Amino acid sequence: MSYTAFASLISLVLFFGMVALLEIGRRIGVRRRSIDPDGAQAGTGAVDGAVFALLGLLIAFTFSGAATRFDERRNLVVQEANDIGTAYLRLDLLPPGAQPALRDLFRRYVGSRLEAYRKLPDIAAAKAELAHSIKLQGEIWNQALAASQMNDAPPAATMLLLPALNQMIDITTTRTTATAMHPPVVIFVLLYGLALIAALLAGYGMSAAKARSWLHMIGFAASMALAVHVVIDIEYPRLGLIRVDTFDQVLVDVLESMK
Template sequence: MDNIILNMNLMLIALIIIIFFLLVMTIGYLIGKRHRKQEALAEKREKTAGTLTGAMLALLGFMLAISLSMADSKFQQRRELVLDEANAISTSMLRAQAIGGVHGTEIARLLENYTRLRLEFFAAGEDRTRLKKVYEQTQILQKSIWDHVSAIVQSAPTPISSLLLSSLNEVFDLGTARRWVLEVRIPPYVIKLLLVFSLLSMGTVGYYFGICGVYHPVFSGLLFVALTFIILLIVDLDRPRSGYIKPEQSPLTWLIEEEKSAGASAR
């Protein structure tokens, strides 16, 4: 239930947010307009409302900046881990090829399959059944790779075999790290707090318009759209598997293409 907002369609989220903004601002405007009729206190309330509105919008801007920073930092972390994993796999492949022999050649081949599986891991999206299958295949492949590297280390413990062991450790660790960063999201209470504070701010703006006796539909519309787009951006960045903005998987794709080219040249 906590993630119901995060898992809704973005256009539906936008529609709901704008409707609530309009509703809350209208209520605030009507209350402000009613208070304006009390002429004895109208001027004092107008000054107070102006100060409060400015403070609320400043705090809202701060909250938006914090939330966007949280979402963006997680997004950047996901991007960097893709590159780190591709580099670690590439290094392991080169070391396995340098060792050669039955085990080294087989490790290089298995790592190529492992790279394809890493792409499948991301392409699975939110499909839990497909993800479970990928996890199981990954564990099987990791065990096969580890069996071969163990055989190399036991039969011929050399500096390069130790380096291969180290780089494969890094490959598997990065696989776990990528799984973790794709599962971890912004805490739901942060999004809830942001939405509640946005509504309170719109109500305050509406009240200020009412107490001043002037409604600004263009300004209100621009404020609604800008604020809604920023909230949608935060939500979308926090959807690494299903959002419109996803971390690029190009480094892994390039690695597979390079291996294909190398294989074709060898023939």
């Protein structure tokens, strides 16, 4: 099952679960009112307020964290493109005879970096392509180091090119770590659990009405399911509907500039 289908499925499960718990809560409230009309709502306001406040805070924090990581991942794509472009330009410092092979390696490297993320959500294929790009990093470093030590290489080649290559290599680790950085699963479990508990309490509070309001019940469940779905989708921007793939264009532009 694809990630999009899985995320949609659990969102639908949350929606129908909340609708069911709204109805269960309402029936519990109706039964309680038939037994104790005056005390059915006594003291429930504080509990309802605390649960809904906690749910609101949890949604706010998870959404804020997901949006922050989403922006960071986009910025890292741009940063990697800048690092690669800088290192590529500094190849001009090397002796002319050493440049063609390194420029070809750079083109292959940028292509590999693009393919590593294009192959998602196939994790195994993406990891294999990432390993290939790391191998190309080693070849670029070794050839650049050897070229910068040639007799006709200017001192600036070592001082300017090698630090740029080091930064280009480091950013790949940063991006890989950022891609794997997500909240613990227990946070999402807590979010789902609180949404279901809130639905039960909301249904209990709606028991004062003689007839159920399907508009409010479906609207509440749909709003919560949609909010949770968006949070999860932003958290995994290479797998869902909300994606950072458009920012890969900056790497495509860098590759085009090398031809």
